[in-house]
Amino acid sequence: GQQLNQSPQSMFIQEGEDVSMNCTSSSIFNTWLWYKQEPGEGPVLLIALYKAGELTSNGRLTAQFGITRKDSFLNISASIPSDVGIYFCAGRRGSSNTGKLIFGQGTTLQVKP
Amino acid sequence: DGGITQSPKYLFRKEGQNVTLSCEQNLNHDAMYWYRQDPGQGLRLIYYSQIVNDFQKGDIAEGYSVSREKKESFPLTVTSAQKNPTAFYLCASSRSGQGVYEQYFGPGTRLTVT
Numbered sequence: 380g381q382q383l384n385q386s387p388q389s390m391f392i393q394e395g396e397d398v399s400m401n402c403t404s405s406s407i408f409n410t411w412l413w414y415k416q417e418p419g420e421g422p423v424l425l426i427a428l429y430k431a432g433e434l435t436s437n438g439r440l441t442a443q444f445g446i447t448r449k450d451s452f453l454n455i456s457a458s459i460p461s462d463v464g465i466y467f468c469a470g471r472r473g474s475s476n477t478g479k480l481i482f483g484q485g486t487t488l489q490v491k492p
Numbered sequence: 493d494g495g496i497t498q499s500p501k502y503l504f505r506k507e508g509q510n511v512t513l514s515c516e517q518n519l520n521h522d523a524m525y526w527y528r529q530d531p532g533q534g535l536r537l538i539y540y541s542q543i544v545n546d547f548q549k550g551d552i553a554e555g556y557s558v559s560r561e562k563k564e565s566f567p568l569t570v571t572s573a574q575k576n577p578t579a580f581y582l583c584a585s586s587r588s589g590q591g592v593y594e595q596y597f598g599p600g601t602r603l604t605v606t
Contacts, residue, residue, distance in 0.1 A: 385534075410593045421496075421582050421597035422535075429591070467534060471593045477542060478523050478586050478593045479550075482534040 385468050385483030393491050398455040400486045402468030410471035411451035412480065413442050417464045425466075426453070448473070458490050495519065496598035498583050503603045505577075513568045513601045515583035522588035524566035525595060528552060529580040538581075541566055542588050570603065577605045 385402045392398060402411070410429055414422035426437050428444035428451060435442055439456045451468055468483040496517045505511045517524065523542045527535040537550030541560040555574025560566055566585075570577045580602050584595040 383534075412594060414597075419600070419602070421498075421584075421600045424594055424596060427594050469535075469595075477540070477548075478588060478595070479525075479537065479540060480593065480595060482536075484532075484534040 383468055383470060383481055383483040385486055387486055388484070389487040389489070391489045391491065392458055394458060394460060396458055398458055398462070398488060399452065400466060400468075401450060401452045402470070402483045403450040404470060404481075405449065407448045407473040408451075408470035409448070409473045410480075411442070411444050412469040413440075413451070413453050414467045414469065415464045416467065416485070422467055455488075458488075460490050460492050463488060463490050496583060496585055496596060498581075498598035498601050500601060501599065503601055505603070505605050507605055508572045509605075510569055510571050511577075511603065511605075513570065513581055513583075513603070515566045515568065515598060516564055517566075517583075517585040517596075517598075518564060519585055519596065520563075521585035521596075522563070523586045524560070525584040525586075526550075526556070526558065526566070526568045527582040527584065529582060529600075535582060538568065570605075577603060579603060 383402045413425045416422040426442040433444040441454045443452045465485040469480040499514045525540040526538040539558040541547035557569045582600045583598045586595045
């Protein structure tokens with residue numbers, strides 16, 4: 380099945396730095412979701428986006444629904460050690476008539492104190 | 493508290509045995525999903541159900557079976573036909589339709605088959 384192209388695959392940053400990651404697709408999506416997963420746990424929903432151009436924040440996290448509807452971005456400002464985890468994007472295709480989501484392969488974030 | 497529960501957290505089985513993973517939700521969601529996660533990979537959809545007594549195959553349904561007899565429950569059976577069953581299995585649920593497609597995940601079951 381199709382997967383989204385998520386990049387970077389991994390990041391190792393210093394505490395306090397800002398982080399950016401993105402997700403792209405060749406298809407148009409009408410929903411973008413961003414999740415965080417910690418080791419051995421299920422993913423937790425961070426932000427949901429439903430409109431092209433939409434910019435939504437959740438604390439230090441900001442996500443955007445790309446204007447072309449083929450991409451989405453997640454930024455984390457002033458990273459802290461507890462930001463460590465795997466961040467997944469997920470999208471629902473515009474042509475879909477179900478709630479099925481397609482997931483990216485994840486961005487592994489490590490933060491050095 | 494509303495949420496999704498999966499049990500057990502860890503499961504060990506011998507090759508050739510079928511095993512059933514439990515998933516229960518009290519969020520009153522119509523739709524439920526099963527995903528498989530392997531190291532370094534994203535989530536791959538096994539089966540999903542949008543309504544009671546109905547379910548569809550996802551991208552990697554071979555060697556798995558499901559049932560949806562109750563709205564709250566969506567058990568997954570990993571059969572002996574699944575060639576590489578060792579993985580982390582995640583269950584999720586969501587509202588159906590109404591333009592909202594946020595899926596909420598359970599804590600996962602790690603299955604090891606030897």
